[in-house]
Amino acid sequence: MTSFFEWARAEQSTTAGRNLATKALGYAVNQEAELLRVLDDPSLPLDNTRSEHALRKIVVGRKNWMFYGSDTHAEAAAAIFSVVASCRLHSLDPYQLTFEIVAS
Numbered sequence: 114m115t116s117f118f119e120w121a122r123a124e125q126s127t128t129a130g131r132n133l134a135t136k137a138l139g140y141a142v143n144q145e146a147e148l149l150r151v152l153d154d155p156s157l158p159l160d161n162t163r164s165e166h167a168l169r170k171i172v173v174g175r176k177n178w179m180f181y182g183s184d185t186h187a188e189a190a191a192a193i194f195s196v197v198a199s200c201r202l203h204s205l206d207p208y209q210l211t212f213e214i215v216a217s
Contacts, residue, residue: 114148114149114152117141118141118142118145118149121138121141121142122142124138125138125139125142167198167201167202171194171198
């Protein structure tokens with residue numbers, strides 16, 4: 114892996130212009146620490162498919178949520194969506210947690 118990043122740095126400095134190759138090399142060089150993190154913990158996924166899938170629900174529903182009435186309402190909805198997404202990420206039932214908080 115270190116040989117790859119050495120190569121990427123060398124190629125980045127010799128490749129002129131702004132094209133797909135220079136963008137890819139720049140990404141690899143800029144994200145070196147994050148990309149090497151996978152070697153430290155084999156349970157980390159090599160892609161962000163789960164993150165993209167989780168965000169898709171919000172992106173698809175964006176038109177439905179465009180008219181909340183005010184910025185305050187939209188901020189409150191965003192906070193709720195964030196809590197629900199975090200609960201789902203950690204395999205928690207957000208409705209059960211709400212009931213336990215209210216019952217306390």
